[in-house]
Amino acid sequence: MSTKPSKTAITPTRAEDYPEWYQQVIRAADLAENSPVRGCMVIKPWGYALWENIQQALDAKFKATGHQNAYFPLFIPKSFIEKEAQHVEGFAKECAVVTHSRLEADADGKLVPAGELEEPLIVRPTSETIIGEMFSRWVQSYRDLPLLINQWANVVRWELRTRLFLRTAEFLWQEGHTVHATQKDAMEETLRMLDIYADFAENYMAMPVIKGRKTAHERFPGAEETFCIEAMMQDHKALQAGTSHYLGQNFARSSNIRFQNEQGELQYAHTTSWGVSTRLIGGMIMTHADDDGMVVPPRLAPQHAVILPIYRDDAARAEVLAYCKSLQAELAAATFHGLPVRVTLDDRDMPGGAKGWQWIKRGVPLRIEVGPRDIASGSVFVARRDTGEKKSQPRGEFVATVAAQLQAIQDNLLARARAFRDTNTRVIESKDEFYAYFTPKNKEKPEIHGGFALAHWNGSSAIEEQVRADLSVTIRCIPLDGDLTPGTCIFSGEPSHQRVIFAKAY
RNA sequence: CGGGGCGUAGCGCAGCCUGGUAGCGCACCUGGUUCGGGACCAGGGAGUCGGAGGUUCAAAUCCUCUCGCCCCGACCA
Numbered sequence: 178m179s180t181k182p183s184k185t186a187i188t189p190t191r192a193e194d195y196p197e198w199y200q201q202v203i204r205a206a207d208l209a210e211n212s213p214v215r216g217c218m219v220i221k222p223w224g225y226a227l228w229e230n231i232q233q234a235l236d237a238k239f240k241a242t243g244h245q246n247a248y249f250p251l252f253i254p255k256s257f258i259e260k261e262a263q264h265v266e267g268f269a270k271e272c273a274v275v276t277h278s279r280l281e282a283d284a285d286g287k288l289v290p291a292g293e294l295e296e297p298l299i300v301r302p303t304s305e306t307i308i309g310e311m312f313s314r315w316v317q318s319y320r321d322l323p324l325l326i327n328q329w330a331n332v333v334r335w336e337l338r339t340r341l342f343l344r345t346a347e348f349l350w351q352e353g354h355t356v357h358a359t360q361k362d363a364m365e366e367t368l369r370m371l372d373i374y375a376d377f378a379e380n381y382m383a384m385p386v387i388k389g390r391k392t393a394h395e396r397f398p399g400a401e402e403t404f405c406i407e408a409m410m411q412d413h414k415a416l417q418a419g420t421s422h423y424l425g426q427n428f429a430r431s432s433n434i435r436f437q438n439e440q441g442e443l444q445y446a447h448t449t450s451w452g453v454s455t456r457l458i459g460g461m462i463m464t465h466a467d468d469d470g471m472v473v474p475p476r477l478a479p480q481h482a483v484i485l486p487i488y489r490d491d492a493a494r495a496e497v498l499a500y501c502k503s504l505q506a507e508l509a510a511a512t513f514h515g516l517p518v519r520v521t522l523d524d525r526d527m528p529g530g531a532k533g534w535q536w537i538k539r540g541v542p543l544r545i546e547v548g549p550r551d552i553a554s555g556s557v558f559v560a561r562r563d564t565g566e567k568k569s570q571p572r573g574e575f576v577a578t579v580a581a582q583l584q585a586i587q588d589n590l591l592a593r594a595r596a597f598r599d600t601n602t603r604v605i606e607s608k609d610e611f612y613a614y615f616t617p618k619n620k621e622k623p624e625i626h627g628g629f630a631l632a633h634w635n636g637s638s639a640i641e642e643q644v645r646a647d648l649s650v651t652i653r654c655i656p657l658d659g660d661l662t663p664g665t666c667i668f669s670g671e672p673s674h675q676r677v678i679f680a681k682a683y
Numbered sequence: 684c685g686g687g688g689c690g691u692a693g694c695g696c697a698g699c700c701u702g703g704u705a706g707c708g709c710a711c712c713u714g715g716u717u718c719g720g721g722a723c724c725a726g727g728g729a730g731u732c733g734g735a736g737g738u739u740c741a742a743a744u745c746c747u748c749u750c751g752c753c754c755c756g757a758c759c760a
Binding site for chain 1: 684694695710717718719720721722750751752753754755756757758759760
């Protein structure tokens, strides 16, 4: 009783040391861990199940909008990457390069690379160039368009500084690549996919996002326009959770993607690309997790509910387990958003308190305790992970309303995250106010501070650069659904079309 | 890749300054008593002290190098 390690399951708390808290949540929830390979993580079953649920939901949305999955090579010839000048510049610094084809034992028995390749292969950091090459073979006529392809894959970017889920050297993602006859069609596609991401973030991840356009400075290398969804984490920093690019004819030119139009004229196509990654899991953690560990939004939860049997002796055990199994079957027959309710019965022989805390730390939305008293009264004792609320409910009523209860949690998580974001978003009218907003009180050990600043900006990248140099604050996006009232740039005094979002970012 | 911090049992840590051959809490295993929000008692297993050199009779401890992790910066999903 007195051996509680602390008041919270996670130490330190968010307020005490946010980055360390993040690491500890991942460990406590058994989501992932660092691997022997520098910068690469092992995604453990509970974390991978989240990714599988993300995949399943998004994949259905991609298919519903006419996309098809395909798979392209992991290796990209160096000459392909070189085709698009800005693209090269953007990715050259972080590429893993394969130069040899085998290993040979040297005099000491050590293996050394041998069989140098004629042309080095790049482990894909993204697939525009190799897919572009294939698209150039597949597209000949306007009748071949639009070409709508998606790939689920791993990619490698040799990052110097990594963080589990948020930035790892290898990560999992999906990359959509499409080809269109006109700019209008391609731009519509770009925004359609952005909307899908935003809808997914809010309605599945319960993570409110702002849809916006990147400034030239923050654009994808080689893109004409980059759109993004930006979310606010609990340390008030922004997380770019998804991107959608209108690539213009840049990659069409470099990969020679041309088609004959209805007039028989040969023209370059317009392409798009868009992606989300395992970073989304990091976003979910930093949006919903608390000082007791992970909190998973029900629509993506590996398990919606866990049944925890409570008994003292073997006689009670048999009775309780039988009751739990039938309850499990009833719940599994219920549906939540068209899918069976996922419910697990945890009958491991271990102290009940410790067992319960394991599920709290993993973030399972509903914990159902069933003991002799519940059986006697035909009820179940249910705890909500998001609010901590606990109450006894008649069994039949619980089974009948389980989907509604899960949806209530889903809705609460979104509402709570939105309220958090809104209270940490500030309209800023002057440079002084801006600098004060983004300057911590404690310089040595900065407290959580700042947030989203909505401020007028004249479009100058020199100002962007200055703010970044002074405060590590960047323009996260120019909101698409923002207030379009013109005003005055708070840095230059020049006219501004609309407010943009400034924040510190991951 | 630059600056700072840290690597001791699965996790969190003490020991290091002032060298003497490794400890605590949790977790794990066994037995018993317990059991409706992190149970208790007793016993037990587990660590080449990140790695490699060096100094020394003796190194977790001192010195050099190296690898990894975390934070800040630059860069990025």
